[in-house]
Amino acid sequence: MSLHIPFDNSYARLPGVFYSPQPPVPVAAPRLVAFNEDLARVLRISPGDAQDMAMVFAGNRVPEGAEPIAQLYAGHQFGQYNPQLGDGRAVLLGEVVGTDGIRRDIQLKGAGRTPYSRGGDGRAWLGPVLREYVVSEAMHGLGIPTTRALAAVETGETVIRERALPGAVLTRVASSHLRVGTFQVFAARGEIASLKRLTDYAIARHYPDAEGPMGLLAAVRDAQARLIAQWMGAGFIHGVMNTDNCAISGETIDYGPCAFMDTFHPETVFSSIDQMGRYAYSNQPGIAVWNLAQLATALIQQFEDREAAVEPASEIVHAMPGLIEAHWLDVFRAKLGLSSAREGDGDLITGLLDRMVQGEADFTNTFRALGTDGARGQFTDPSAYDGWAGDWAARSAGEPDPLAAIRAANPAFIPRNHRIEQMIEAAVAGDYEPFNRLIAVLARPFDDQPENADLTRPPAEDEVVRATFCGT
């Protein structure tokens, strides 16, 4: 039985300046190791047998209706503008319109070299492929906008990184792969007709109610502001918030050296390549604003009178910190089980966060247990929590059921780093049980699942993962 994907492509209809036609490069011995049936249903994809799906998701068979391309983009990486990036190891097979009416890209990541590969081999190894699969699906389970994972295959080939590692391809699904960097490349080159075309395309695809470039800018700002607040609420650190990793759709994209925090500290950084801490947990809101300013700079180039466009664009960007703050308050109020807004809520939230830093409290487990004795136990000095808990009890007195609200807003399960590392190690040895278990548990992170309580445990001293790697 062969896999069928109902392609309906739009990006490949745009002029050739936006991409390079690029078939995926076949691999030696494809083996399907994961397939997301629930997502496939939404995408109206009818599965085939394992061998045929392995062939398609490895790039060995280009399915009917696909028009494989590598997309062009640029971007600021750690603050430095890089004029030439693009899909260096990814191929967009095409798009489908799902049962929910949403158009989504289907992309093979690790599908071989493209014109944008620079020195890279165009490949990925199994570790980052499974990491992205698990973390992106976990984000979806948490209700945070994200790209998703449809499939993973092992290639039967070896890729050389620090050592020889098993190769793999991830099939990524995104409501588009338009990035801030996609706009930057045409703006920087002064290719204004292309910039206008891209702006119209992005509006039609993502924000049909937005009016012109300024409307698009405001819509992206709103989506990104919501997203960043949700990351903060989940203790998530993206790790590489370069403008090429910042999606216009407001979805989390490009899971590299990302991680969820165990012990709370606002300056936490995991990424081995982020030595200055530019993308530390607490810097994420500021960086999101910086990235939006880069989008504004790019979009402005299409105005006849650029001078006149600066002021409205600046106004849109300058409103972003306030919007993130407002969403942050909403997210953390919900985490405290509060359904209404009151003066002083911000202080109540930061009061807890400050004590969590002092008390070396586990981010996820503390919030999940708020209002119960379980929260006290998260602090090195439980009395530090008690003082705060008195204030919280007074504030939440009028709430119908704050403990139920807390459990609905705070997950029991996150993809903890040490579990991801253990899962990768097992998969490399041929054991996919830990991978399958993580996927199943993280699909319903707000349920208690006592049989999986071991996955709520923070890492033991010898399990702590201190650095995460891009894995390119």
Ligand code: AMP
């Ligand atoms: P990323 O770290 O995945 O956001 O990638 C940054 C840029 O490097 C993008 O343009 C990628 O397409 C490119 N890139 C990353 N890894 C590879 C690789 N193994 N081969 C070719 N290009 C790559």
Ligand code: MG
């Ligand atoms: Mg990237």
